[in-house]
Amino acid sequence: MNFRNSQWRRAAAGVAAGMLVISGLLLPSSAQAEPASNAPVRDVQVAGGISGKAATALVDRLGKARTGGTYLDRESQRLVVAVTDDAAAQEVREAGGIARVVRYSTSQLDAITTTLNESISLPGSYWGTNSVDNQIEVRVSSAVSDTDYAKVQAIAARFGSAMDVGRFQGKLQKDLSGGRYIKSDDGGTCSSGFNVRDKSNPDSLYFLTAGHCTKGTVDNDWRDANATYLGYDVGAFYPERDHGLIRHYNANVSKPGNVYLHNGEYQDIVYSRDASVNEPVCHSGYASGYQCGYVTQTGITANYGDGNVYNLVATSYCREGGDSGGPVFWRDAAIGIHSGGHDCVGFYQRVNPALSWYGMEVY
Template sequence: MRSSWSRRAALSPLAAALLFAGTLLSPSDAFAAPDPHDIPVAGGISGRSATALSDELGASRTGGFYVDRETDRLVVNVTDEAAAGEVREAGGIARRVTHSMAELDAVTDAFNKSISIPGTTWGTDVKANRVDVQADATVSAADYARLLRTAEPFGSTVRVTRADGRLEKTISGGNFIESSNGLVDCSLGFNVRKKSDPNSLWFLTAGHCLYKAAGVADWRNGAGVYLGYEAGGSYPANDYGLIRHYNADIGKPGNVYLHNGSYQDITHSRDPGADEYLCSSGWKTGYICGYVLQKNVTANYGDGNVGGLFRWTNCIEGGDSGGPVFHGDAALGLNSGKITWNDGCDSLGQQVNEALAWSGTEVY
């Protein structure tokens, strides 16, 4: 179930502006970063082909697919030899696994329906062929026991572990934005435009940034320049928000600032692949990169379950919320939160395609 709201404007599909601390960004500032393809594959089948093949074989015969980091080729998990033969015939690499995607999704659904505990996450580790459930240090012994009881019927399909640190929102952010009351500072995600009207420009950020703005709809950049006003979003349940650009004097290029004087052009969007290398930009942490660890992750920051996230290595910080997650020129997600460990932390992202579909917009 989605949680959504709207202020000052209807929930219509729209598009956006990208700025950094009041500096106008020109499309000519963009550059083509290395490896801008959808998914880095050196031969074999593409991400689109793997998705189509998995859909054709069905959720009971496949267990998702991931990028092999050593070969940069896509590997498709299958549960029977006939399915493996079809993958090989299509030019892909097949890997026999025990649990199908249908089984893995059943675990996630069970937790989604029965668990709402702050400080917990769960999601599919495609490479490990299981659902990993984690509880941070704030989860009580009784609630941890409840997680174990929920997992028990699923056997080896699920693993429950305790994290040393704490799950938290990164609310305080490739480009600085803040609510006009100064209570919330986050990062701008992607410029987007309304599919039905390419001249209608908006931008995406994290839903919890808008949610925590205490009803204030207006947003500005680091120089205090007015950007526009909130047009709705979804949090909790999801973690995306839309702000209407309402300042004609500000440039709105379709790129991401890398915090090193360079920019990455963004031309299209897609979902991130399991084990894929990706990067993020936020005003607090800057430009960082890592690998996807889990898909279909649910996290509870304390406001309720947030579903459909992905988890990746490396650590965003407070202020990075809403910032863009991308691979080359492909938009993948928006920074949502993090879970800290004794020796570091992992980040959580909202898949951008869901936000684009909700708002009827597209990157450019």
């Protein structure tokens, strides 16, 4: 397997924890770029109207300056396409979609996110696009000082109604442990995520987990709850992203392409994809078991205390400290790798960029 660069082995150094920097930048850093995924593409399941593929193609054609994102309307189970002008709305309706005219375009919201990403590195904070409310939401832990919170408010004030800033109780944390309990020889406990295989050598098997689980270890061995040897870590990307890879290295351990539901049952996984806002998703975590919720925001930047992590997805599923690395899925589709959150707000790393980075696929 070709190692892409040193980030295959270990994550790049993060921004110093605890520092809040105020500046104004308009260009995204290379740290936020993600490789294009070549995973199997299937549609978001909708009740009627425009399909997920068709909505994506329409948004691409109209452009980010005339659109404001898409999301699933829970009541009708149809996709909504947000647009910034009446002509674009008419094109959406003619294509069979539900059109909603909004004030801010994706280009404008992305520019705000880029400025925040380059301006703030504050442990206990996160932000991302709320496509339903057509805003960037910023949330700051109650543990953050009033002085630092005031600095965030000052930055947000520059963007008027395009921003919504608020506090949440408790601390933002990355979660350790998860779906099937695993433990490294250096004492770290995490979750086994999806079993995957090398696309260029399908007999070479691995499993995904969170990058903050494998970060800081060197060819560390991993075992299950019964101390049975599983394999050793070969990849970590954290912070900036949050995905890690462990190679299976025990022929006596079965490696099925499914997810344990913590009730004696399993869910088979056959492909991978992204999920739309308002779409249901579930996760399997060692600490909280089998939990489900909805996608609430995309493009989340979160800081657990050791640098910004970009392009996470926020959900309404409940989680506990102890769930990191667990699989996020819906029915037979792999969707993400659980990263962290607070209370019943869970963040996941999208699975397709992780698969693409390592040259893997689910099976």
